[in-house]
Amino acid sequence: MVENWRQACLRSLPAVDVAVNLYKRAYPESSYPHALLVQAVQEIVDVLRRQILAAGSNEELSGLSLTPEEVALRLGSWLEQLELPSLRRVINATGTVLHTNLGRAPLAAAAEAAMQAAAGYCNLELELQEGLRGSRHHHVEKLLMSLSGAEAACVVNNNAAAVLLCLNTLAAGKKVIVSRGELVEIGGSFRIPEVMSAGGASLKEVGTTNKTHLSDYRAAIDTETGLLLKVHTSNFKVVGFTSSVDVAALVLLGLEFGVPVMEDLGSGLLLDLSEFGLEPEPLVRERVADGVDLLTLSGDKLLGGPQAGIILGKRVFVERLKQNQLMRALRPDKVTLAALEATLRIYLAGQPLREIPTLAMLSMPAEILKRRADNLAAELRRRGQSFLIVNTCEDFSFVGGGSMPLAKLPTTMVVLRPRHGSFSDWVQKLRTGQPALVGRVQGDRLLLDLRTVAEAEEEEVIRCLT
């Protein structure tokens, strides 16, 4: 039984076609199809109807009975929302350099330009010299080989795909020997045991969580062994009473038994960053020199390029990967290849620490960050005096992206608190602004770390906040 007051309010809801026609008369140049307008008004009216049905008393109905004009107005804002792209630019003031939720590595200017150039037709699979069919791998193969010292290289969509392809090619129907200390889970449900079964291989665990010895691998090798796999524990550290077998020793063991050796390196660093206070990470070139048969790494972690899975290694194995039917499903598109090629060219010829944003951010000295934070704070105090409480404090930036979990890079944060109003509403307003501004929330304070904000974005940050 619907109460009379509720009944009256339900009856007052405008007819859909009346609101649609009002909108059309107000915006005769609007090109939205009639069916979309009808659907939108239906949605708006449905929401109102549900609110009316949920109201506990007559008082709660205020604002729920709208005139057709008011519904037409809501239709206008509904359509404005529709026009906003879902994927938008975000100013990352969190201080996490490889922020997975914010797209990991921001690309170099040269990579952006290369993506633009490849957007139309390009020579993705055409040898321009000979006019013959070419290979898409060709565009980055030589660069990857000269940067890593590997005999051969190919690229797929991400490192998870790279691991899947390698396991499937080398070890389908066979056993893969992995240390128990390396059965890692990377965020977003990439787990070594699961990827293994997706690739058609079966897992043979050896050793314990904290200690695995070469003898453990040796004892596990039999006629069913297809691969010895080492996984870099990129997002956690086992400390204390530990030991693991290094790749060079595994390579010798693999040679002795004729079993290939692969390493999933995860991040994959092309240059040594330890002078910037970052924990030592294996360098790609060193691992290749150790003689590993296949090495996989991400394009958008420490390398600082687009999302991609880079596979380096011995020519015989890389050729087999390219022949696998799965390659057709995992191959990267032209835009990715363009960005990756441009990023690799910076390593080869340019100044990676200056031109690759992730490396520039990771190597940015604390004094510069302090100066930038002090300047921003001063500017915000000047312009936002009446509604913002502005401070600075020393804190740390993080590498993120499941890389170097222990690294803490000293930085200076700009600490903000609105003088009045709801803190969470204010943070949401910044997050939904254009551009979106995302910082680090700590209690009722918003912390901004300029390490991950380009200098050219600072003025925009001020505009978002004042």
Ligand SMILES: *Cc1c(COP(=O)(O)O)cnc(C)c1O
């Ligand atoms: C990050 C990571 C992956 C997954 O790489 P994506 O490029 O995100 O697919 C796999 N293995 C290791 C060790 C990693 O660190």
